[in-house]
Amino acid sequence: MAFARVNGVVLHYEVRGQAERPVIAFANSLGTDFRIWNEVALRLEGDFRLVLYDKRGHGLSEATPQPYAMTDHVQDLAALLDHLGIKAAAMVGLSVGGMIAQGLAALRPDLVRALVLCDTAHKIGNEELWNGRIKTANESGIASMADGIMQRWFTPAYRTPENPDYIGYLAMLTRTSPEGYAGTCAALRDADLTESTRALKVPTLCVVGDQDGSTPPDLVREMADLIQGARFEIIEDAGHLPCIEQPARTAELIRSFVTQVE
Template identity: 55%
Template sequence: MQFVRIDGVTIAYQVTATAPDSPVLVLINSLGTDSRIWHLVVPKLAEDFTVVTYDKRGHGLSDLASPPYGIGDHVADLVGLLDHLEFSDAVLCGLSVGGLVAQGLYAQRPDLVKAMVLADTAHKIGTPEMWSRRIAAIEEGGVAAILDDIMGRWFTEPFRRPDNAAYSAYCNMLLRQPVKGYTGTCAAIRDADFTEEARTIRVPVLCVVGDQDGSTPPDLVRSLANLIPGAQYEVIEGAAHIPCAETPAAFAAAVRSFIINDVKDRDHDGQAS
């Protein structure tokens, strides 16, 4: 793990690559998780890509900074990280709120984006009232107050069996997230709406979703794909909201196939070269 200060905020990140000068793939984690959510897919993707993982502010080893946040705060952190690494023309793979961050980054800095994988996400997730209720519940009872409900959305029933050590570990990941970092990012999701921006995306996009996702169901993810000109849509069987953890081989295969077979070289303005 490495660290960088971006506008006074420490961001933890890691770059994994086995082939020099390979295409850059940035993995942006979901609400209540950190970069360890990708640990099963990174080895599968690093053979072909330079893989960047990092902890959003308020998550993992990155600074809490000053919650509540806007999606623009998360976007600024990622822009700063890419600038620090001198990476551009990257493929962004955003999971849940990570998909909102990817859409926000493209809206601000399309020169940095070659393509996007928008996983288990949407142009708008939930309602302001829903997010405000969740924030209030966590402020009153902590993250533990919503654990069972959230895990029921994140993972399928077979994965949530008591003897599954991986399931216990992901419960620990959520429970150990800073409350203010979690609720701060809830506020960012609550206030985010990329409906109009989605219509203007002009890079290759894959929208992918677990068939049993309880947070951003397949129909919602399909609605995002329908907004984006030329976007592909794929459903991963036997997965819920976190397919990179539950079905890592299928998730990595979908990402690899999309990038290798469908992403073409593009100029920084997003036009085909």
């Protein structure tokens, strides 16, 4: 395990692959840690240098007091990449991680060679939704919301008690720090990246699971339409986390796109 204090917070991270390879950095979704990328990373680490990390308030990273701003998460990632001496990376972000990736490309374009935006958007949800999530997380705990969240995350075929992986990812969600979860909900509530994303001039691939209940394909396509030249792909038989349900297809799309950019 590796930890670094950057931008006033301790982040847990891992670097895989050979130093001379092109770099891909990954940002994970709300209520998860970087283990959601494991099956994708296994397919890529032979050809790329991979940077994975737990964002503020998630996994083994420090949960600072809520609320958070999206700029906190963006600056955390920028500081981590600077700490690691990464000059430029293809940035892969899922859900809120995709918003962090968009924010990084706007704030520090020098660090972003390409974007892969997975199951995300320029704006996700509304004030009422996120205030409700914050209130529930703080007062009743994340477990009280878990059934609804898992319905949006995974397809019915995956979401069964007989599937041990499903039970494991349910545990990942419910063991997330309420401070980190609610803090990041506030960041999502207050973030509207429409104009900064419209101004991006970086090669971009947008992907989404065909059964995503959190950021449906039409919303992801709307984001893709904002970015000049962006490519849009739908991954079949996947919900909000295609890196878990369809890791081979997700890795294939990332590999071909990043290789083309490189």
